[in-house]
Amino acid sequence: MITWRSLDFRSFDEVAADVAALAAGPYARYGQWDLATTCDHLAKTFESGLENKPVKFPLLVRLVAPIFGPLIFRRVLKTRRFPTGVKAPPSLVPENGCDCGEAVARLNGAMARAASFEGPLSKHPIFGRATVEEWKDAMLIHCSHHLSFLQPGEANVTQPSR
Numbered sequence: 001m002i003t004w005r006s007l008d009f010r011s012f013d014e015v016a017a018d019v020a021a022l023a024a025g026p027y028a029r030y031g032q033w034d035l036a037t038t039c040d041h042l043a044k045t046f047e048s049g050l051e052n053k054p055v056k057f058p059l060l061v062r063l064v065a066p067i068f069g070p071l072i073f074r075r076v077l078k079t080r081r082f083p084t085g086v087k088a089p090p091s092l093v094p095e096n097g098c099d100c101g102e103a104v105a106r107l108n109g110a111m112a113r114a115a116s117f118e119g120p121l122s123k124h125p126i127f128g129r130a131t132v133e134e135w136k137d138a139m140l141i142h143c144s145h146h147l148s149f150l151q152p153g154e155a156n157v158t159q160p161s162r
Contacts (some may be wrong), residue, residue, distance in 0.1 A: 004030050005151060007144040008080050012111040015143045021152050023104050031149030037094035038146045039103035045093045045142060049135055054124040057089050065126045073127035077137060082145040094142035114139060 009015050022035050033041065048055050057065070076082055094103075119132045130138065 004148045009144045011145075012140070013112060015140065015147070016108055017149055019104055019107065021154055022147070022150050023100065026153065028151040029149065030078050030151060031146075033094060033149070034100075034134050034145065035150060036097070036098045036100035036103045038150065039100070039107040040094035040098045041088060041092060042096070042143055042146060043103065043106040043110045044077045046107070046114055046139060048092065049121060049139070050113050050117055051122075053091070054122075055125055057125055062125065066128070068125040069124075070128040073124075073130065073134075073138070075136060076141060078143070080084070081139050082142055084145075107156045 007018070009018070019035070019039060027035065029035075047053065072083075114136060117132060117136070121130060121132060121135055123129050127138075
């Protein structure tokens with residue numbers, strides 16, 4: 001049984017094509033979020049960077065972030081993998097029952113804005129400073145991470161996440 005896909009998106013067009021294929025269905029869900037909630041979360045993360053929206057993390061995370069955050073960020077960029085099991089801060093948690101078509105359109109709009117985005121970027125509360133190109137790459141890695149839990153062409157079932 002396949003529980004997730006190995007994805008490594010290198011362009012926002014690749015992400016959009018994968019999302020379109022998943023939206024055409026059917027797909028199996030092997031994590032907590034379906035396509036709508038995944039797209040809602042991803043759109044929120046893009047928007048927070050594009051619009052320099054502050055994201056608040058728990059105090060303990062903020063205290064250790066200056067030491068470990070930049071190291072984790074470099075590792076994410078090098079390995080092209082996000083750690084699993086990390087809870088999203090409340091402002092980035094997807095809306096329950098959001099409309100899939102609206103969430104897909106919002107993600108596609110955010111990716112179109114990101115493709116031509118030249119900055120400036122605020123300092124990330126966990127990862128620290130990043131170039132615009134590093135931020136774009138991190139967004140592609142983030143999309144690969146979350147969309148890997150959705151398997152196209154299978155019955156729509158829910159399995160435990162990895």
